[in-house]
Amino acid sequence: MSDRPAVRVRPAGQQDVRIVWEWANDPGTREHSFDPRPITWDAHHTWWDRQAADPLTTMWIGEVDDERFGFVRFEGDMIVGFISVNVAPDHRSKGLGSALIAGACDADGRNTTALVLPANERSIHAFERASFRREPVDPIPVFGTAALRLVRTRRSAQR
Numbered sequence: 001m002s003d004r005p006a007v008r009v010r011p012a013g014q015q016d017v018r019i020v021w022e023w024a025n026d027p028g029t030r031e032h033s034f035d036p037r038p039i040t041w042d043a044h045h046t047w048w049d050r051q052a053a054d055p056l057t058t059m060w061i062g063e064v065d066d067e068r069f070g071f072v073r074f075e076g077d078m079i080v081g082f083i084s085v086n087v088a089p090d091h092r093s094k095g096l097g098s099a100l101i102a103g104a105c106d107a108d109g110r111n112t113t114a115l116v117l118p119a120n121e122r123s124i125h126a127f128e129r130a131s132f133r134r135e136p137v138d139p140i141p142v143f144g145t146a147a148l149r150l151v152r153t154r155r156s157a158q159r
């Protein structure tokens, strides 16, 4: 039996634009992002509309006890999705992030790649708990920063 918290994963919508922006600007989020600069409301809104219109991008909200606690986005092509995830600051390190990642990957349906800053150990653990496996390759450059690559295939998730 799974020991993950029971989270609900649903598609993100217009009602989530603001809370996702607030979570994105949390200093602990910016610190672990490839571009650590704060995000303006206008830039976020423009970004959101572009994501929502892209057929190869999916966006998800995690809820627990009817409260929103996190956001996941996938972008990529028909075969592989690149994941980004953010959990609300007061909900971190409770097992919710890994449950959200697993649920969103199942909902998205693609094989998934995560690019993570090597110092972000909590994120690496959360992905591993969600059936991602670290690729045995040197860190690859993303926007000039070395990143670890973790991969979750539909097959590995069933093991």
Ligand SMILES: CC(C)(COP(=O)(O)OP(=O)(O)OC[C@H]1O[C@@H](n2cnc3c(N)ncnc32)[C@H](O)[C@@H]1OP(=O)(O)O)[C@@H](O)C(=O)NCCC(=O)NCCS
Residues within 6 Å of the ligand: 028, 029, 032, 085, 086, 087, 088, 091, 092, 093, 094, 095, 096, 097, 098, 099, 115, 116, 117, 120, 121, 122, 123, 125, 126, 129
């Ligand atoms: C990364 C993030 C999504 C993980 O979600 P979370 O709900 O905090 O993670 P979980 O509680 O599900 O799992 C965290 C795991 O890391 C471990 N962990 C927590 N803090 C840690 C630390 N400082 N160092 C190493 N491991 C740590 C936990 O013990 C847990 O492992 P376990 O399940 O084997 O016990 C969330 O912390 C977050 O949004 N952080 C800020 C943004 C970010 O880093 N996004 C990811 C960018 S790639």
